[in-house]
Amino acid sequence: MLSVSAHELKKNYGAVKALKGISFDVSEGEIFGFIGPDGAGKSSLFRILTTLLLPDAGQASVCGLDVVKDYKKIRKIIGYMPGKFSLYQDLSVEENLSFFASVFETTIESNYHLIKEIYSHIEPFKKRRAGQLSGGMKQKLALSCALIHKPNVLFMDEPTTGIDAVSRKEFWSMLKGLKKEGISIVVSTPYMDEASLCDRVALLQDGIILKTDTPNAITDTIGKKVWAISSESVYKLMCDLSGYGGCYSVYPFGQMVHYMPADQSEELTLVENFLKERNHRNISIEIIEPTVEDCFMELMRINKEDKR
Amino acid sequence: MRSFKGFVIKEFYHIFRDKRTLLILFAMPVLQMLLFGYVITNEIKNARIAVWDRSKDVITQKITDKLRGSGYFNVVLEIDNEEEIEQVFKKGEVKEVVVFESNFAEKIGREGVAKINIIADASDANTANLVVSYTSAVINDFTVKELRAVDPPMKINTETRLLYNPEMKGVFMFVPGTMAMILILISALLTSVAIVREKETGTMEVLLVSPLKPSQIIIGKVTPYVALSVINALSVILLSRFVFGLPVQGSYTLLITECVLFIIMSLSLGILISTTTNSQQVAMMLSMVALLLPTIMLSGFIFPIENMPFWLQVVCRINPSTYFIIIEKNIMLKGTGFLSVWKETLVILGYTLLFIGLSVKKFNVRLS
């Protein structure tokens, strides 16, 4: 059975179209990621799937239950972590956890094995108020609270936003552990580099899904190579390359630029000479596999052109 | 049941950890009662009075000295005609004029009775009432000590005339109103922010995506406050007894029960406000503005309902505080039992159920 299934979901807020027809399926035990910037529609989508919002059109189901009709049943079998930290800051770690356990008519002890790996990190601070925890610890507590009733599907809206690199890494390894317990995980993130940590991802932009696939398949589909070019100044590289005749696209990527030629058989040396003529020094050009971020931008671009 | 219990425990944690809530809950009633206690004081000191002694004999002189010596009064004026009475009141120079009839001593000696007129400025009803009763007390005391001893006994008739407010609402009439105001305001204020706070912090989203039912959330929010408000009601009653010197004529148990019912109603009203707004500020404003004025103006607290135009009387009849004040007056002042207040009690009970019902209905099971 599919853990989550959505068909042509639409949601408007007045004139603003937040979701413009979203369809996807999540299989049992899968980590499914929605990757997209703020305003892409991630939170609206999560709220519809967690029965908090009604879609304007389309259907969605969680574990075969309809998100509109069977909302009461769904609320018993899912866990939800909203984008904003949503625990009681004036309650201690332990009090928060036991409250959420009681809400689902269960106890910390009966599902302790499920949260043990996560909760053990914060258990030494169980008497501390949730408001006084660091960002990473708050997320661990929120995750423990969302898991305490052993949900079938876990929905997490931007769980790694606002927490540091170390905590993010830990957080993702915890999700891998949960997958082993058979819990399906639907997660959203604005960070492209987190795509590779999901089993499958949907790239979400402006209320539509640009692409749904495994991270590897996504980087294959655009079928283009990317040139990673560096010289002494990224800014100068950008200015010059965007004026180069054979340029299809060029974007800064940290201390490099990612360049795509209009013609895939473009000669490397031609570009190199062009740059040398313009007084670039320490030029290095390397042909690499595109990253998820390259693909995202390429798909955004194709999508825009389709519209025209 | 476990989930409801867990919810109530959580609410207790919130209350005990929030200094602001605790302050509103426990300090504000005491503070308000004390403030009212000082404003509506039942002691007078050096009240300015005038004497119109039309007799000027030994006895009237003795009585005037007695008034002077009591410490309560300060005889600032002696007047000698009727017009002056009006004048001194208009100028606000004195609170009271004591008038001895002419040939006072002679009358007492001959007929065994003489008359003193006490005229007070009742535009300040409380003071007037106090001044008059103190004056009467002083005169009575004089009668007992000096006049009863002789044989045959002589007596003084005092005749009281209140200017400007002949109806004379007594000081004790303010206590029930004040209690109603404190209880409804504080209770509604506390719960009106309770649900909104969860909306603001985002925890409502998580509660909604859980099997908790709206009724569980609402009753769970009210329950802890009921428990705490009993303490609250008790402190208000104790204060009114010891600060206002107001004895409760009827049954304490009945009074406290009625208070608790009124509190539950106010808490439910707060919850109803909470379900309809999205910010704590709006909720607080609503409960303050929408409740404060009607409770003071349109409940028989200060202004008698019978004197209002018909449409305002209707508003008063809708206002639940009106009924609570009637109940209080009956129990505290008249000392009557449940049989005299069951109708009003029923009205408040009805409101309670209505507010809870509406809250559950208005409570959104989704985000709007």
Added chain:
Amino acid sequence: MENREKVIIVRDLVKDFGGFRANDHLTFDVYKGEVFGFLGANGAGKTTAIKILCGLLKPTSGQVRVAGFDVYKQSNLIKKNIGYMSQKFSLYEDLTVSENISFYAGIYGLGFREIKKKRMELIQKLGLESYAGKLIKELPLGWLQKLAFSIAIVHNPDIVFLDEPTSGVDPITRRQFWMMIYEAAANGITVFVTTHYMDEAEYCDRVSIMADGLIVALDTPANLKLSFRAKSMNEVFLELVRNKNNSNQQ
């Protein structure tokens, strides 16, 4: 490099809050026209240091000069010569694009003519002509970020402080944004970026990494990656934290 003009000079900066040392002897320089990344985990002491640099907080001890002014005595002059854009930059939602530009330009004491000129320039440069008279809340998200940045440098400050400037924006807008930053830097504005996203760090000329009130690393991203044998700044950061934790345990 050392001969370049320094716009921020920090020597042995210490800031204590009661018994807690938020900044522990920080020493670093930032050069004119540089894009300087100021990184660290939550609670590492970044926010305190930035408040000091912006003249909002006095240090406990140490020497700090920003744009040539002393933070102890000349904090008002510092405020005039810096720009600031926070993560949720506070443009007024109920004012139009033009009104927002005029307002912020006015705050920094630009004259009437100058404001008008700047406003025209800015709207034209951002291609916001059709939005100029519209309210901020009607503006698409990506534009907000760019507009906020343009407004933060409307008075041509020596230094502009950016707090997580590109978190949450789409990848294309993000790169357009970095191009705006580079352009500002090329025009001599020093850009001081604070963030805890290592991804953003990759775009900076030099980065400093703070942990527990100390600066634990300061170099170009390329050199840092080289010395930690890491592929990305993310790995550099993880490596640093691991080292730190190990040394704490010993």
